[in-house]
Amino acid sequence: MIEYILMITTVLGAIIALMQRDLLKAAILTGIPGISITFLFQFLLAPDVALTQAIVGSAIVPVFIALTVLKTRRTEEESK
Amino acid sequence: MNANALIAVMVILPIASALFLNLLHKKDRTIKILAIITAIVIPIIPLLTPYGSHFFGGYVPLAQNATLAQGLPSLITGTQLFQFHPGIMYVFTSAQQLMVFVLGLITFFAIFTFLNETKRPSGVYAFLMFMGTASVSAILLSDDIFNIFVFFEIAALAQVGIIVASGIKNNYETALKYTLLGNIAGPLLLLGIVILLGVTGNVNVTDMVFTFKQGYVDPNSPVILMSMALIAFGWLYASGLPPFHTIKSAVYSKALPHGAALLQAFSVFTLVAIGIIILRLFSYNPFTNIAIIGISVIAMILGITMAIVQTDYKRILGYLAVGELGYIGIGLGLGTAFGITAGLFQAVNEAIITSFLFIGFGTVLYKTRTSNTRKLGGMMYVNPKVALLVLLAGLAMAGVPPLNAFQSKLMLIQAAIQSGLPELGIIMILLSIVTFMTFMKAFYTIYMRPKPKELEILDNKIPRSTVISMVALLIICVILGLFPQIATNSLQTLAAGLV
Amino acid sequence: MVVDSQLMSFFTAGSLVVIGIFAALFLDNLIKKIIGLAFLADGVNLFIITMGYKPGGIVYIFLPDMVVSNFAQTASYPLPFALVLTNIVIGASTLAVILGLVIILNKRHGSLSASKILRDKGE
Numbered sequence: 001m002i003e004y005i006l007m008i009t010t011v012l013g014a015i016i017a018l019m020q021r022d023l024l025k026a027a028i029l030t031g032i033p034g035i036s037i038t039f040l041f042q043f044l045l046a047p048d049v050a051l052t053q054a055i056v057g058s059a060i061v062p063v064f065i066a067l068t069v070l071k072t073r074r075t076e077e078e079s080k
Numbered sequence: 081m082n083a084n085a086l087i088a089v090m091v092i093l094p095i096a097s098a099l100f101l102n103l104l105h106k107k108d109r110t111i112k113i114l115a116i117i118t119a120i121v122i123p124i125i126p127l128l129t130p131y132g133s134h135f136f137g138g139y140v141p142l143a144q145n146a147t148l149a150q151g152l153p154s155l156i157t158g159t160q161l162f163q164f165h166p167g168i169m170y171v172f173t174s175a176q177q178l179m180v181f182v183l184g185l186i187t188f189f190a191i192f193t194f195l196n197e198t199k200r201p202s203g204v205y206a207f208l209m210f211m212g213t214a215s216v217s218a219i220l221l222s223d224d225i226f227n228i229f230v231f232f233e234i235a236a237l238a239q240v241g242i243i244v245a246s247g248i249k250n251n252y253e254t255a256l257k258y259t260l261l262g263n264i265a266g267p268l269l270l271l272g273i274v275i276l277l278g279v280t281g282n283v284n285v286t287d288m289v290f291t292f293k294q295g296y297v298d299p300n301s302p303v304i305l306m307s308m309a310l311i312a313f314g315w316l317y318a319s320g321l322p323p324f325h326t327i328k329s330a331v332y333s334k335a336l337p338h339g340a341a342l343l344q345a346f347s348v349f350t351l352v353a354i355g356i357i358i359l360r361l362f363s364y365n366p367f368t369n370i371a372i373i374g375i376s377v378i379a380m381i382l383g384i385t386m387a388i389v390q391t392d393y394k395r396i397l398g399y400l401a402v403g404e405l406g407y408i409g410i411g412l413g414l415g416t417a418f419g420i421t422a423g424l425f426q427a428v429n430e431a432i433i434t435s436f437l438f439i440g441f442g443t444v445l446y447k448t449r450t451s452n453t454r455k456l457g458g459m460m461y462v463n464p465k466v467a468l469l470v471l472l473a474g475l476a477m478a479g480v481p482p483l484n485a486f487q488s489k490l491m492l493i494q495a496a497i498q499s500g501l502p503e504l505g506i507i508m509i510l511l512s513i514v515t516f517m518t519f520m521k522a523f524y525t526i527y528m529r530p531k532p533k534e535l536e537i538l539d540n541k542i543p544r545s546t547v548i549s550m551v552a553l554l555i556i557c558v559i560l561g562l563f564p565q566i567a568t569n570s571l572q573t574l575a576a577g578l579v
Numbered sequence: 580m581v582v583d584s585q586l587m588s589f590f591t592a593g594s595l596v597v598i599g600i601f602a603a604l605f606l607d608n609l610i611k612k613i614i615g616l617a618f619l620a621d622g623v624n625l626f627i628i629t630m631g632y633k634p635g636g637i638v639y640i641f642l643p644d645m646v647v648s649n650f651a652q653t654a655s656y657p658l659p660f661a662l663v664l665t666n667i668v669i670g671a672s673t674l675a676v677i678l679g680l681v682i683i684l685n686k687r688h689g690s691l692s693a694s695k696i697l698r699d700k701g702e
Binding site: 226230233236237240244252253255256257259260262263264266267270271274277278281283 | 596599600603604609612616619620622623626627630656658659662665666669670672673676677680681683684687696697
């Protein structure tokens with residue numbers, strides 16, 4: 001049962017992250033699919049991949065993107 | 081046990097040297113010496129290496145491993161499990177020898193001109209060049225399709241680095257566009273590879289082909305067609321065939337001349353290497369050949385016609401280079417042994433000639449710091465020798481005898497007629513003429529018309545090494561043009577194996 | 580509720596790939612594009628892992644007290660997992676390169692909008 005919840009949070013988290021106007025929020029929300037996928041990997045019998053993904057997907061990628069946002073600009077521009 | 085360690089050295093040596101060069105900073109002399117030694121050794125290794133295959137980590141097929149194979153039950157020895165390749169395998173035959181040698185030669189000339197044209201050579205730039213060479217050599221040698229994907233990504237990153245390092249206006253925008261596209265194409269290529277893995281249970285191309293041939297999987301299933309489409313998408317991106325021709329020519333024009341010479345060699349050899357893999361895997365499907373020929377014809381027409389309207393000579397060369405890729409594609413797509421030989425020979429020639437042209441036109445950039453043809457003129461009087469060399473390079477590209485592209489284009493046209501497609505031959509001849517026209521137009525505006533008043537010609541002398549590189553490349557062109565058997569004999573075996 | 584969890588996992592991977600490609604192609608903001616690319620890579624990884632999964636199987640790590648024949652029959656297929664490990668690292672490093680480019684471009688153009696930065700083609 002738990003795996004279905006994880007799959008739903010993965011997809012919903014991805015959509016929600018892309019819908020944010022505040023880029024910092026978007027960057028941090030990127031971690032939700034990351035961490036859901038980590039648990040999915042664990043469920044799918046891949047514990048060592050889950051370990052790597054736990055670090056990369058739920059920490060490194062969101063932090064890198066958040067740092068870029070802090071170094072550039074926080075809000076999305078109005079598209080013409 | 082044919083574990084031939086020198087085959088691995090072809091990839092490992094550039095990587096090791098690159099990593100070491102990256103560590104050296106501001107030690108100009110050491111960087112120069114190390115870079116030039118590596119650049120000299122790279123083309124020599126393939127000449128010394130005997131043909132064979134290398135198994136990384138010594139993981140040979142069970143059939144070749146006497147100690148392990150002894151006590152195995154018939155469950156394993158009786159089936160094909162016994163023949164499968166468990167580790168990464170590099171295959172080295174005469175065709176690979178020629179192509180890795182030519183790639184190494186172009187790397188050598190690129191590094192040679194770079195070290196002499198730049199006052200303070202940076203180790204990082206040499207790092208990127210060697211990294212690219214190593215990854216493209218690995219793509220040529222590897223028989224393991226996932227290994228090819230890994231080096232595909234490394235080559236893409238190295239190319240982005242070479243663009244970023246050039247310092248030409250707007251290079252960051254081009255680099256960003258190229259990486260964004262690469263980050264879509266890379267995962268899709270991987271998706272195609274893993275679909276094949278899921279269907280055949282293997283990532284070794286030889287084993288996959290075996291699985292298809294023996295009918296263990298249905299080769300006509302839609303899943304395999306899907307994977308073919310995805311792999312072809314990555315192939316188009318890496319080689320710059322349409323729809324990626326615009327970005328690829330922009331990439332060439334945003335790199336420094338020696339960088340561009342190397343970048344186009346990367347595209348040509350990636351095109352050949354992944355094209356061969358696609359042919360090996362999917363040639364049972366007649367649609368593959370039609371698709372390759374269609375894409376190639378579009379590439380030729382789009383590349384060469386778009387070259388006419390450009391005003392930046394590096395852009396012109398970029399589009400011409402993309403257009404010439406179409407000839408290689410047609411050779412591969414014809415599907416006959418003669419056609420594939422012609423295509424591979426054209427690939428070798430094109431890599432040499434285009435880098436010749438890039439280095440040649442690089443002297444114009446070196447003397448004037450501009451690449452806009454509208455602002456240029458009268459360069460003939462500045463340096464007539466270089467102008468003559470560039471003219472010869474252009475003639476070679478258009479396929480004028482006795483230079484090398486004449487032989488390969490002639491072979492391509494013959495192959496097209498033999499396969500019952502004389503229309504392709506006519507298109508190729510027409511586009512050759514258009515190529516020649518485009519080149520002559522650019523040559524006239526840069527070299528022959530009177531010099532515009534506002535054009536400043538810098539006082540710096542063209543380094544002798546650049547001229548030496550160009551003369552050496554010209555000599556190779558003439559040798560291959562007079563004695564095409566040198567190249568075609570080594571390429572024939574590979575081509576015959578693909579049919 | 581009897582839905583095959585492997586099949587559902589394939590659908591999740593597929594939707595991540597589609598979301599990623601959509602974001603990378605059609606969203607204007609560069610950061611959003613990059614987030615989309617990260618999702619695309621995640622989706623492909625999930626696809627590969629799901630392919631190696633064996634329903635009701637065991638983890639592919641051979642422990643000393645296992646029986647070889649039993650292990651060979653029930654363990655999931657380890658090759659895809661090795662590929663994913665490599666791909667995760669490649670994805671993270673290309674992401675870092677792209678983000679570096681974005682920081683430099685933002686300094687030059689004062690904008691993160693792809694249509695503004697990439698408008699002038701080539702020249």
